[in-house]
Amino acid sequence: MIFRTVLAAAAAIGIAASALPASAQTQISWWHAMTGANNEVVEKIAADFNASQKDYKVAPVFKGSYPETLNAGIAAFRAGQAPHIMQVFDVGTGVMMAAEGAVKPVADVLSESGMAFDKSQYLPGIVAYYSKPDGTMLSFPYNSSSPITYINKDIFQKAGLDPNSPPKTWTEVWDMAKKIKASGAAPCGYTSTWLTWIHLENFAAWNNAPYATYENGLQPGGVPELKLNDPIYVNHFQALADLGKDGTFKYGGRTSEAKQIFLAGECGIFTESSGGLGDIVKSGMNYGIGQLPYDTDSGGPQNTIPGGASLWVFGGHSADDYKGVAAFFDYISKTDVQEFLHQKSGYLPVTLAAFEATKASGFYDKNPGRETPITQMMGKAPTENSKGVRLPNLPQVRDIANEEFEKMLAGQQDAQKTMDLIVERGNAAIKEAYGNM
C-alpha cells in the first residue's frame, strides 16, 4: 500500500517532468543523481551541448540518490513515461541488463544514427564492464571511479613508518595498522568505506579470484553461485575481524561514512573511491595515495573494476529522439569535455584521448596520485574474474553481505561462518531473482 503510493507519486513527478513546454527543438530528458560540484558539471555539460547546436535540447533532472534515481526510472517506465537517458550506478547495471525489453543498447543508438562506436578509443576496463558478453556496449560510461588507498602522512611519521611508501599488500596494511595503533600515533590503524565494493567485488578482480560462477554472472547459461567462502576471502575477513577486536580496524558504516573517521585524523590508512579525493584535498590533510592493496596469496594485482555510474537509454522513444541522444553521447565523448569532467569531478576519463591530454597538460604532475585509479584499472587485460560482477540483484547481495559483516565485526560469528552465510543467503536471493526474470 505504502510502496504503491510512493510509486504512483514518483510516476506523477515523472509525468510532470516530461510535460515540459514543447518547442521546435527535440527535448532529451536526462535523469541523474549528481549533487554538489558534480551536479554543476552535469548542468554545464548539458548547457554547453545545448549551446553547441540547435536541433536538440538536453534537460537534466536531478532525481535524488542513485537508488532513488533507479526507482524513479523504473516507476516512470512502468507508467509509460520513461526518460530518454538515465544515470544508473554500478550495482544497478545488472538490474538494467536484465531488463532487455526496457532499454536500448547504446551501441544501437549510436549506429542507427550513423555514428560509429570505436571501442578502441575507450578505457578497456570500463567498456568491458558496461558491455554484453558478445561485446555490445549497453550503457555509456559517464562517471567511473576506482578504489585506492589513502594514508595520513603525519600519522605515518609519528608511528615511525615511511610516509612515502603506502602499503602495497593487505599484509602490509595489517602490519602498519598494528604499528600505528601500538605506537599511539592514532587511535585506529585502518578504516574503509564500502566493504562490499572494495573488499568483495574489487578484491575479487584485483586478486583474480572468482566472485561467482559463470564469470561472476557475466556468462549466460545458468544461475551463478557465489564463491565468496573460498579461503582467500575467509582469511582476508578473519584478519579484518581480528583487527576489529581492539579497534585497530574501525568500521564506519555500509557506504562512505568511514570518510569522516579518516578526515577526523582517527585512522592512519583508508581505502576509498578515487571520487572521494575532493573532500580529502579540501580538508587540508597531509595525505598520500597508493594503489589498492592486493592479497599475497594471489598472483599479484590484476585490475580493478569501475564504480560510479553509466548512462542508460530507455526504449520506446522516436527515432528522432535517439538521434539527439546519439549526438549528446558523441558530444560528451569529446576530449575536452572528458578532460573537464575528469579534472573537475575527480572521476576517471572514459576515453584514452582525454587521459593522454590530461597527462600532457601536466595535471598529474601537479596532482600526484590522480593517475593511480586509471593505471590500476588499465594495468592488465581483464580476466574472467576481473570484468566485473553481474547479478540482477547485486544491491540485495551487498545488503546481505553488509548484514553479515556487521554481525562478524560485533563478534557474533567468525569469518568462516560469515562468508558461508553470505554464500547461502546470497545464493537463495540470486535464485529467486533469476526466477523473477
Add this chain to the structure above:
Amino acid sequence: MHRATFPNRWLPWLLIAPQLAISLVFFYWPAVQALWQSTLRQDPFGLRTAFVGLANFRRVLFDPAYLNSIQVTAVFSLLTAFLSMAIALLLAVQADKIIRGRGLYRTLMIWPYAVAPAIAGMLWLFMFNPSFGTLAAIPRALGIHWDPLLNGTQAMGLVIAAASWKQISYNFLFFVAGLQAIPKSLLEASAIDGAGPAKRFWTIVFPLLAPTSFFLLVVNTVYALFDTFGIIHAVTSGGPGKSTETLVYKVYNDGFVNLLLNSSAAQSVILMVIVIALTAFQFRYVERKVHYG
C-alpha cells in the same frame, strides 16, 4: 438527536464527493493494487508477469528475516509508545504545577514536534556519534563500549530515543490539556481529606486522564509503527545486521532497494491487516475500560 435534512438528496453526495474521490484515488486504488501485486511475480520493470496466488505470502511468512522484523517492530513500538507517553505525562504534571513562565516552558516543550523525522534522526545520530558526538561521552564515561554501528542493542536504544523524543511534545500537549480539564475542586477536596500528592495523582488525575491516554495510545502506536521510517532510515538504515529493521522499513528495503516489488506488496498487505486488527482491537476492548468522566 436532530437529523440534518438536505433539500436535494444528491447534495450531500456532491458535498462529500471530493473527500470520496481522494480516498478512492489515494487509499483504495493503491490498496487494491497492492493486493493484486501481492499475488504476482514480476521483474522490476514489469516486463514479465506470472500469477502465483499466495506464494508471496508463504515466502514472506516463512522467511526468518520477516519473523525477526516482527520482533523488532514489537520491541520498538512498545518501548517508543511507553517512553514517549510516560515522559510526556511526567513533564505535563510538572508543567501544571509551575505558575511563572508557564507559557514559555510549554512553548519550548512543543518545539521538537516541528522537527521532521529525518532531521530528528540526524540530530541524535550526530549527538551520539562514537567519534565526535558530544553525548557519546556519557556512555563512555559510564564504562560502556559505545558503538551503535555494530551493537544492535545500542542501535535500537538510539532509534527508540530519537523516536520517543520527537513524540513527547505531541503527548505533552494533550496531557496538559487533559490536566486542565480535571476539576480543581476534586483535587482540593481530596487534599482536605488528607490525600498526599502521589495518592491524588494515582486515584484522581490518572483515571480522569484515561480518555486522553487512550487516544494517545492509539496515536503513538500508529506513530511508532508507521511514521518512524525517516528516523530509522537516517540513524541505522535497519542495521547493524537486521537489528532495527521494522516491518515498514523492510517493505521499503525489499521494494526499493532489492526491487522485490511483489514480496514488498505482500508485506504491505500483511501490514494493512495488522493495522485493521490493531485498531479494531483497541476500540473494541481497550476503549470499554476507559472511563469517559
